[in-house]
Amino acid sequence: GRVITHLDAHDPITGKKEWSHESRYALLASILSTGGSLVFTGDPEGIFFALDARSGTKLWSFNTGAGHRGSPITYAVNGKQYIATPSGGGGAVYDGLTEVWPEAKDFVAGATLFVFTLP
Structure with a gap:
């Protein structure tokens, strides 16, 4: 049968599952959660995406052209917020x-680093 993987969000107090985001393939990249209620990660097909941390709704995605297995980061310069993610699959993991x-x-x-500005 078809294998489905998922990213789940749980209430830290009750342990209740709040939402689940299904993915066709295992999400090998790290998950980044921001103070602005955004969750970022990428999949092995090259899709880097943002979810609403409260609902799990997909807000945005971008095809980087190569799979994700690294760690996205966020940083600010002169009051502007950025998100950076490495893209590049392959190797034993793949x-x-x-x-x-x-x-x-x-x-x-x-092997590419993508950087996006946040609104």
């Missing part, structure tokens, strides 16, 4: 994906 998802052999490798 080799392991092909055991569950044979099509992962076609994922693009690469």
Whole structure:
């Protein structure tokens, strides 16, 4: 059958699951949660995306052209907030994906840093 992975948000006090975001492939990249109620991560297909931390609704996405397995960061310069994420798949981690998802052999490798401004 089809394997579905997901990112879940739980209430830290009650442990109750608040929302779940399904992903076709395992989310190998780190998850970044901001004070502005945004959650950022990327998937092995190259989609970097932002979710609303309260509802799990996808707010934005960008195809970087190569998979994600690193850690996004956020920083500010002169009052402007930025989010940066490395993009680039491949290696042993991706080799392991092909055991569950044979099509992962076609994922693009690469090594690029993408930086976006936040509104």
